Amino acid sequence: MREKELRLVVTFHTTADAMAMEKACRTMGVPGRLIPVPRSISAGCGLAWCAPLTAEEDIRAVMEAHRIAAEGLHECMVRV
Amino acid sequence: MIYLDNAATTIHKPEEVKAAVMAAFDTLGNAGRGASAPSLDASRVIYETREKLARLFHTGDPRRIVFTANSTESLNIALKGLFSEGEHVITTVLEHNSVLRPLYECRERGVELTILGCDGKGNISYAEMESAVRGNTKAVVCTHASNLTGNMTGLERVGAIAKKHGLLLVVDASQTAGVCPIDVERMQIDVLCFTGHKSLLGPQGTGGMYVREGVRIRPLLSGGSGIDTYNEAHPEEMPTALEAGTLNGHGIAGLGAALSWIEKTGMDRIRQRELSLMRRFYEGVSCIPGVMVYGDFETDERTPIVSLNILDYDSSEVSDELSMVYGIITRPGAHCAPLMHRSLGTVEQGAVRFSFSYYNTEEEVDLAINAVRVLAYG
Numbered sequence: 001m002r003e004k005e006l007r008l009v010v011t012f013h014t015t016a017d018a019m020a021m022e023k024a025c026r027t028m029g030v031p032g033r034l035i036p037v038p039r040s041i042s043a044g045c046g047l048a049w050c051a052p053l054t055a056e057e058d059i060r061a062v063m064e065a066h067r068i069a070a071e072g073l074h075e076c077m078v079r080v
Numbered sequence: 081m082i083y084l085d086n087a088a089t090t091i092h093k094p095e096e097v098k099a100a101v102m103a104a105f106d107t108l109g110n111a112g113r114g115a116s117a118p119s120l121d122a123s124r125v126i127y128e129t130r131e132k133l134a135r136l137f138h139t140g141d142p143r144r145i146v147f148t149a150n151s152t153e154s155l156n157i158a159l160k161g162l163f164s165e166g167e168h169v170i171t172t173v174l175e176h177n178s179v180l181r182p183l184y185e186c187r188e189r190g191v192e193l194t195i196l197g198c199d200g201k202g203n204i205s206y207a208e209m210e211s212a213v214r215g216n217t218k219a220v221v222c223t224h225a226s227n228l229t230g231n232m233t234g235l236e237r238v239g240a241i242a243k244k245h246g247l248l249l250v251v252d253a254s255q256t257a258g259v260c261p262i263d264v265e266r267m268q269i270d271v272l273c274f275t276g277h278k279s280l281l282g283p284q285g286t287g288g289m290y291v292r293e294g295v296r297i298r299p300l301l302s303g304g305s306g307i308d309t310y311n312e313a314h315p316e317e318m319p320t321a322l323e324a325g326t327l328n329g330h331g332i333a334g335l336g337a338a339l340s341w342i343e344k345t346g347m348d349r350i351r352q353r354e355l356s357l358m359r360r361f362y363e364g365v366s367c368i369p370g371v372m373v374y375g376d377f378e379t380d381e382r383t384p385i386v387s388l389n390i391l392d393y394d395s396s397e398v399s400d401e402l403s404m405v406y407g408i409i410t411r412p413g414a415h416c417a418p419l420m421h422r423s424l425g426t427v428e429q430g431a432v433r434f435s436f437s438y439y440n441t442e443e444e445v446d447l448a449i450n451a452v453r454v455l456a457y458g
Contacts, residue, residue, distance in 0.1 A: 001393070001397070001401055001455060001458070002401060002404070002405065035396070035400055036396035036399060036400055036412050036413060037396065037413075038394060038396055038397065039394045039395065039396055039413075039428060039429065039430055040394065043413075043414060043427050043428060043430065044414065045413035045414050045416075045430075078397075079397055079400065079401060
């Protein structure tokens with residue numbers, strides 16, 4: 001398995017929110033990718049946006065600019 | 081990409097399906113809305129697809145086949161339209177949320193619910209099912225096959241229990257329609273709910289239900305029907321009673337082509353091919369130390385699914401690793417089957433589901449086995 005690194009993981013209320021996040025981040029050049037929600041955060045499935053910790057400020061700006069509500073922002077170990 | 085998530089949807093469709101959908105865009109009007117050539121073309125395509133589904137499910141009357149958008153819609157129509165306060169319904173832990181959530185809503189409206197458990201391999205007990213029957217029991221609602229373990233329910237046995245006690249049998253055939261034999265007469269099924277985009281190899285947005293003659297379902301929707309316009313009430317005649325609004329003619333044209341392909345290819349041949357791939361994968365992974373496989377593999381009466389975990393790894397991580405490093409597409413997590421996961425003790429870890437199609441190859445299976453082996457050996 002690939003090594004784990006500490007990442008910022010953003011969870012959402014709906015898949016539509018996750019897709020909006022991907023599109024907004026791509027548009028604004030903010031790094032990251034969609035991953036299955038790590039089960040350490042939730043067993044309820046769904047998609048999460050996984051990004052370097054250094055991108056937090058940009059990610060918050062993207063969510064505010066595009067009015068995307070996160071369910072939560074987490075720091076957790078993710079294989080990258 | 082090696083696509084092994086066919087229990088979610090089949091990506092690889094017969095070429096005839098794509099051609100039929102594209103042709104439909106150029107030709108089909110709105111079915112049942114006038115007698116123009118395009119409208120009649122749509123009506124004919126849809127009726128022919130009803131006939132093919134009636135043949136597939138061994139019912140003589142195509143007018144008992146209703147089109148919907150998917151299994152979830154069919155199940156909502158059936159479950160919310162059949163049961164009333166004070167009635168009792170029996171179901172199982174094998175069910176998908178498309179069965180459970182509508183039933184929970186029914187329970188909030190006063191319907192009593194018994195949910196049968198399963199053994200360690202994920203099989204239900206038919207004796208327990210019969211013991212659960214009460215004086216006010218109206219129906220048994222069950223899946224034909226678990227979308228997590230691939231275990232199948234013996235519908236002939238369930239049908240016999242239902243018939244013996246005068247109950248309705250409502251079946252979720254999401255995982256089996258198109259690949260496993262379904263005979264609504266022999267199995268004594270009253271309502272069969274299916275989706276078009278999995279083993280039926282049709283487009284997403286197609287699905288439907290069979291409703292036995294004499295079974296009355298309160299419609300979820302009313303509206304345009306193309307007939308009896310001045311009646312304030314939606315027509316009660318089937319299939320129109322459960323088909324308010326314009327049907328997905330383009331999608332149904334594709335589904336019709338898929339059914340022709342299945343008839344031509346042979347459902348038994350398709351199933352044997354899929355089971356052979358599943359068996360090859362199972363034999364390859366089940367002996368790897370650290371790999372835990374769920375379900376009953378002592379029988380071939382199952383669907384081509386192998387769900388597993390590797391050591392104590394998060395199933396989401398494993399699935400992501402398979403995708404990112406090996407290009408193998410699987411489905412992690414809970415699979416919308418909360419009670420099945422609870423029964424297997426996999427709520428926290430989830431499971432990684434591999435599901436096979438007629439179009440997968442032995443080489444793809446072997447690459448997947450090798451990937452699991454590498455992950456298990458760390």
